[in-house]
Amino acid sequence: MEDGRAREVTASINKMALEEGSPVAVRHVCRACAERMRAVGVVQYVVSDLGQGEPVYATDLAAEQIAELQVTLGEGPAVDTLAEERPMFAVDLTSPSPWPMFAQAAVDAGVRAVFAFPLQMGSISVGVLEIYRAAPGDLTTVEYRDALLYTDAAMALLLEHVDDVPTNAENNLFAGGFGSRWDLVHQATGIISVQLGGGLGEAFLRLRGHAFLTGRGLADVAEDVIEGRLRFDGDDC
Known part of the structure; x- marks a missing residue:
């Protein structure tokens, strides 16, 4: 069976x-x-x-x-x-x-x-x-x-x-899936880690927190980071 x-x-x-x-x-x-x-x-x-x-x-x-x-x-x-x-x-x-x-x-x-x-x-x-x-x-x-x-x-x-x-x-x-959208998240996480002078884990938490607080998708927030419309420093959420 x-x-x-x-x-x-x-x-x-x-x-x-x-x-x-x-x-x-x-x-x-x-x-x-x-x-x-x-x-x-x-x-x-x-x-x-x-x-x-x-x-x-x-x-x-x-x-x-x-x-x-x-x-x-x-x-x-x-x-x-x-x-x-x-x-x-x-x-x-x-x-x-x-x-x-x-x-x-x-x-x-x-x-x-x-x-x-x-x-x-x-x-x-x-x-x-x-x-x-x-x-x-x-x-x-x-x-x-x-x-x-x-x-x-x-x-x-x-x-x-x-x-x-x-x-x-x-x-x-994985074709047809999240692919390019998640690439944006990875790229933005790296950028945020440089801006904060910290690790990738902390950077991703900050990205995730901003997406949650603003009610936006992770990839959408990530695109703003990559395009320079959003920056993180020690006081940002």
Whole structure:
């Protein structure tokens, strides 16, 4: 039975790639997962050099915005999944939540349930696959197993294609995702670290804090930093 489910999951991913006429990539895993799991969005994160999750692909704009918001807030299922290295479920975001700001924003975006699964390398989480649903309710046993299979497929792609030095294969793996938007965040973080005379971790926290306080996206604030419209010093938030 399990082998049969694995074959069906693999076939659903390959079908997405075949329809696009391109090699299997993370976006195909996410899209196939969204279709099979009746999800309104699926996001994959990987752990950055700063030790936290960065979204690398989202199946739609709403999922992209929710994922970026999690990083900005520093709270949400994906954040805790990486920290605790175990799945995190929110079966009804309108109920009391350990992530109140995230929960309200997700509900406003039409999401009522979230399921986050760690991408494991041995005992260490190196990423997260996160599933958004429009209706409240838990996963069935079969859906839970399928979600684990999609998570395994995403992890296998990372192990197969992502090297220490970025390559064309790596770019293709994440094509259509956050790519250039997150490049802006990285570049701005470096600029802020120079302005503050501090480390990258502090610089990213300042960037994230400014985005939160102004209600703007991280990439939008990052672009202002790069273009010189926004500077940070010891007194800025």
